[in-house]
Amino acid sequence: MGITLAQAQAAIQAALQKSQELQLKMNIAVVDEGANLKAFARMEDAWLGSIDIAIKKARTARYFDMPTGDLGKASQPGGPLYQIEVSNGGLISFPGGLPIQDASGKIIGAIGVSGDSVENDHTVAQAGVEAVK
Amino acid sequence: MGITLAQAQAAIQAALQKSQELQLKMNIAVVDEGANLKAFARMEDAWLGSIDIAIKKARTARYFDMPTGDLGKASQPGGPLYQIEVSNGGLISFPGGLPIQDASGKIIGAIGVSGDSVENDHTVAQAGVEAVK
Amino acid sequence: MGITLAQAQAAIQAALQKSQELQLKMNIAVVDEGANLKAFARMEDAWLGSIDIAIKKARTARYFDMPTGDLGKASQPGGPLYQIEVSNGGLISFPGGLPIQDASGKIIGAIGVSGDSVENDHTVAQAGVEAVK
Amino acid sequence: MGITLAQAQAAIQAALQKSQELQLKMNIAVVDEGANLKAFARMEDAWLGSIDIAIKKARTARYFDMPTGDLGKASQPGGPLYQIEVSNGGLISFPGGLPIQDASGKIIGAIGVSGDSVENDHTVAQAGVEAVK
Numbered sequence: 226m227g228i229t230l231a232q233a234q235a236a237i238q239a240a241l242q243k244s245q246e247l248q249l250k251m252n253i254a255v256v257d258e259g260a261n262l263k264a265f266a267r268m269e270d271a272w273l274g275s276i277d278i279a280i281k282k283a284r285t286a287r288y289f290d291m292p293t294g295d296l297g298k299a300s301q302p303g304g305p306l307y308q309i310e311v312s313n314g315g316l317i318s319f320p321g322g323l324p325i326q327d328a329s330g331k332i333i334g335a336i337g338v339s340g341d342s343v344e345n346d347h348t349v350a351q352a353g354v355e356a357v358k
Numbered sequence: 359m360g361i362t363l364a365q366a367q368a369a370i371q372a373a374l375q376k377s378q379e380l381q382l383k384m385n386i387a388v389v390d391e392g393a394n395l396k397a398f399a400r401m402e403d404a405w406l407g408s409i410d411i412a413i414k415k416a417r418t419a420r421y422f423d424m425p426t427g428d429l430g431k432a433s434q435p436g437g438p439l440y441q442i443e444v445s446n447g448g449l450i451s452f453p454g455g456l457p458i459q460d461a462s463g464k465i466i467g468a469i470g471v472s473g474d475s476v477e478n479d480h481t482v483a484q485a486g487v488e489a490v491k
Numbered sequence: 492m493g494i495t496l497a498q499a500q501a502a503i504q505a506a507l508q509k510s511q512e513l514q515l516k517m518n519i520a521v522v523d524e525g526a527n528l529k530a531f532a533r534m535e536d537a538w539l540g541s542i543d544i545a546i547k548k549a550r551t552a553r554y555f556d557m558p559t560g561d562l563g564k565a566s567q568p569g570g571p572l573y574q575i576e577v578s579n580g581g582l583i584s585f586p587g588g589l590p591i592q593d594a595s596g597k598i599i600g601a602i603g604v605s606g607d608s609v610e611n612d613h614t615v616a617q618a619g620v621e622a623v624k
Numbered sequence: 625m626g627i628t629l630a631q632a633q634a635a636i637q638a639a640l641q642k643s644q645e646l647q648l649k650m651n652i653a654v655v656d657e658g659a660n661l662k663a664f665a666r667m668e669d670a671w672l673g674s675i676d677i678a679i680k681k682a683r684t685a686r687y688f689d690m691p692t693g694d695l696g697k698a699s700q701p702g703g704p705l706y707q708i709e710v711s712n713g714g715l716i717s718f719p720g721g722l723p724i725q726d727a728s729g730k731i732i733g734a735i736g737v738s739g740d741s742v743e744n745d746h747t748v749a750q751a752g753v754e755a756v757k
Contacts, residue, residue, distance in 0.1 A: 229668060230640075230665055230666065230667055230668060233665075234665070241629075257525075257666075258525065259406070259523075259524065259525020259526065259527060259672070260406050260407075260525065260527070261525060261526070261666075261672050261675060262664060262666065262675050263665075263666050264664060264665050264666070265661060265663060265664035265665075266629055266632075266633070266662075266663050266664075267629065267656075267660075267661065267662050267663070268629055269628060269629060273658065273660050276660055276661050284407075285407065287406065288405060288406050288407025288408075289405050289407050289408075290405065302434050302435045303434060305452055305453075305475070305476045306452055306476070307430060307433070307434070307451065307452060308430075308433065308443040308449075308450075308451055308452075309411070309450070309452070311443045311444055311448040311449070311450075312407070312410045312411045312414055312448055312450060313407050313410045313411070314410075316407070362535060363507075363532055363533065363534055363535060366532075367532070374496075390533075392539065394533075394539050394542055395531060395533065395542050396532075396533050397531060397532050397533070398528060398530060398531035398532075399496060399499075399500070399529075399530050399531075400496065400523075400527075400528065400529050400530070401496055402495060402496060406525070406527050409527060409528050525672070526672050526673075550673075551673065553672065554671060554672045554673025554674075555671050555673050555674075556671065568700050568701045569700060571718055571719075571741070571742045572718055572742070573696060573699070573700070573717065573718060574696075574699065574709040574715075574716075574717055574718075575677070575716070575718070577709045577710055577714040577715070577716075578673065578676045578677045578680055578714055578716060579673050579676045579677070580676075582673070
């Protein structure tokens with residue numbers, strides 16, 4: 226099923242460290258190849274509403290094997306995937322979700338981060354991705 | 359309830375063949391006259407998030423007896439059916455869902471395809487429709 | 492993600508053939524290693540309420556890597572898993588769902604059958620399992 | 625909101641260690657004082673259906689500030705809390721969920737464990753509780 230628990234925990238620890246460096250309060254979720262939750266962590270005073278968003282970002286990134294923000298570019302009014310967010314029990318289509326690849330480039334899971342601006346969410350998610358090689 | 363299993367499987371096989379010709383990885387769903395799932399197939403490595411979308415496209419096409427993309431034209435901001443997507447447990451209003459008619463023109467079900475661009479989703483759905491006559 | 496579409500379709504065809512032999516009207520679902528829908532077929536006049544049950548049986552069998560009926564033995568009043576059915580958006584804990592293994596014994600997916608007595612559902616599911624080796 | 629991330633991660637690590645000692649494959653969830661997910665980990669090949677159950681056990685233990693198995697004694701047919709499991713989006717009323725207290729005895733969260741027999745689930749949850757003092 227792709228990503229191991231050790232890899233998922235490494236991604237979360239890297240994302241937590243990046244959050245601390247940037248003084249952010251984040252929710253961080255990792256799903257496996259089957260889009261099932263593998264690991265999760267919420268920092269003190271992180272937004273409660275971001276628990277679900279972090280998990281949905283991770284799922285969305287694995288559901289479509291792309292950064293969540295890329296999906297959002299296509300789901301705007303008039304865009305080809307308008308309102309795709311109502312599928313799959315709710316997708317999140319703004320940045321903060323990224324696929325996780327192994328050293329060979331194979332997608333083995335995904336990470337979702339929520340708790341601050343979408344730019345910061347993306348930056349923290351990227352730190353998690355880079356911890357898995 | 360309209361479409362038979364043999365017809366639904368013929369539609370799926372035609373859609374799978376078209377997908378292979380175009381080198382696409384697709385989810386393909388067929389619903390019957392009652393908008394209830396009749397047959398489904400997911401190709402290797404097709405997007406997991408497209409399982410639900412393919413089924414919702416098929417349902418949407420039968421719910422309103424029109425191509426899903428036609429619904430999307432009316433559901434844009436300011437349009438007459440704005441936000442219709444939140445009804446029925448979630449509709450998909452971009453292309454890839456088409457009603458299926460029998461030789462007499464009567465609608466007997468619908469097909470939904472998801473896994474690539476909406477143009478390719480539509481092309482593959484059309485191949486499925488044409489297999490049922 | 493385990494089971495291939497060809498394997499899933501072989502399981503469904505074997506289950507359909509067994510249903511025809513026994514003159515049953517069945518819904519048959521196959522999920523992959525990640526418990527995500529891979530293939531589905533509904534015979535003419537099969538119970539509409541069994542669409543969801545067949546899918547939930549397949550998911551349940553993969554969720555816990557055991558026949559669904561085994562789960563039901565433990566979920567009775569006074570049993571150790573009483574009311575487990577309310578989890579995971581609804582489990583089905585009576586017979587008709589079975590894990591699917593490859594030739595090496597590894598679980599690669601599951602099949603769920605619904606449409607008749609639980610004994611017949613189980614028999615048809617077993618035919619599907621045996622088609623994948 | 626009670627439990628800190630450091631405490632939640634300590635509980636999960638203790639539960640993982642106990643699971644490894646007992647050669648079990650577990651899903652482990654920790655919620656905070658507000659019954660919101662704080663941390664989660666799934667071991668390799670742990671039951672996929674136990675993701676939701678572990679989270680629901682943790683929530684249930686904090687919702688009622690008691691071991692989940694205690695709730696199950698009252699929810700049997702004829703019991704005073706019959707069918708309470710359908711509330712709150714689904715409760716789990718068999719063992720494996722325990723409140724977590726701080727050194728002063730105040731409940732600051734809860735842990736839920738799922739993946740094996742309810743006795744083993746409970747044993748592993750207890751190991752998590754004891755790691756937080």
